[in-house]
Amino acid sequence: MEMDTNILMFNLIPETIRFILDIRGMEVIKKAIASLFEKGTKVHLYFLVGLFLATALVTLQKRDFIEIIPRAFLFYVMVVCCVYAGRWLTRQFLIKNRWAYLILFGGITVIVFSIISTSLLIYLFGNTNEGDVSDFLITTPLFVIIMIFCGGFIAITRTVIQQQINEVKILQNQAETELNLLTNRLSPHFLFNTLNNLYGLSISEHRKVPGLLLKLSALLSYALYSSSETYVKLNDELDYINNFIDLEKVRVSDRLVLNVDITKVNGDINIAPMVLIVFVENAFKHAKNTLDKQIRIDIRIWVDQQFIHFFIKNNCPDGLVGVRDDMESGLGIVTTVKRLDLLYGDNYSLDYGKVKSDFCVNLKIKNDAKS
Known part of the structure; x- marks a missing residue:
């Protein structure tokens, strides 16, 4: 009887995990994607597709492009992750003047992305000497920082443009409102x-x-x-x-x-x-x-x-x-x-x-x- 209970529990565990992943997991993923893209989904798609095509075009021009594909894909993923991380940091902390959180989470993001990217580069390049590893340790964090700054710059630019659009709408609405107020x-x-x-x-x-x-x-x-x-x-x-x-x-x-x-x-x-x-x-x-x-x-x-x-x-x-x-x-x-x-x-x-x-x-x- 005890064995049957253990078998039943053992079978229930993967079913429970599958249920969580299918229902709650998908809901969490959907909410994360929705909060990331919010409005202007087309702009994000244009950016992702354009960057992918540019990366693929540069890669295919190389003679040994088949060997380079994994590195090019890593470059693409790094750029996308860093840009959107910079966008998120800017919208959550910089625009709201939460400098302490910006420095804390920005530093954590740079460190984590640099460690992951450096490890993957060392793995993809295979046997590397100490000089190559040193170069990776210097260039990769610098590249991550630059891409995060690019994402932040894009976020700030879009925010400023949106504010200007809202100001124009407010002025237009104010003019219409003034006319309505005066006449009616x-x-x-x-x-x-x-x-x-x-x-x-x-x-x-x-x-x-x-x-x-x-x-x-x-x-x-x-x-x-x-x-x-x-x-x-x-x-x-x-x-x-x-x-x-x-x-x-x-x-x-x-x-x-x-x-x-x-x-x-x-x-x-x-x-x-x-x-x-x-x-x-x-x-x-x-x-x-x-x-x-x-x-x-x-x-x-x-x-x-x-x-x-x-x-x-x-x-x-x-x-x-x-x-x-x-x-x-x-x-x-x-x-x-x-x-x-x-x-x-x-x-x-x-x-x-x-x-x-x-x-x-x-x-x-x-x-x-x-x-």
Whole structure:
């Protein structure tokens, strides 16, 4: 019985190893390749194929090319490994100013690649004297360092070019955004209803009118002059939102059940203009279209050491599914997501969608994302 158990365990071991290699091993390899190539796979393929063809062309021109093929292949593998190692080191440490890690891992990479390459060269050349070995010990590390620097240079060049492309996209998007802000930021429908409500208040509660007129004036001024800025003070954006909410209270009147928790910040924290207000506008618009007796809107904005937090929830019509642009404002959620991608990249997270009868938005932007 004990022998049968041992035999069973012995048979299970290779099956288990095969399972790990087939499932987890392949997943790890896929993720490694995906992280290595990321975007621009064609560029990597062109580089690998071009280097291979150049190496093969030089090798085939030699009379004894058959003997040289192993050395040429080693040269090809060394160049590819060193270039991509330099690219990885640059992207992970140099660009992020992590110099200690760069020196540590760069030194380890040079040592490991040099030892492997030197050992393979000595093996491929067969019997070599001490002079040849000394040459290998000098030239191989130097070659490895040069190739790693080449990979780093390529990574830096691509990063700079990508940054320039992003800057052009940002400027183009900013121009389009400015046009939208100037032409559609405060829709005629919003102004018409607000002015009508102010007229009604001037008859029944005239003392409230001067303050609301000042808020409307501030709203118009901010919409005009902030549109030309890439970033504005967060407190200015919060003032704009508060003014907008105060005017919407007059428009919606008794149906509105509003919970607002907006915390002003100490210090100079910046944000892209007219980002948060889009979600506030959409909340009021869609909440008013519900058949519910009450319009329920919850708004929370706060800042911690790392993030600007924005959360908003509103009841919405049953027919509202997914994302809908606010056609009145000219800057709906879809456009706002594009702006966030261009301006903040990976430095923000946004979750939105319908949860039961409510539409929820949860946005986080890094405090230092602008820099």
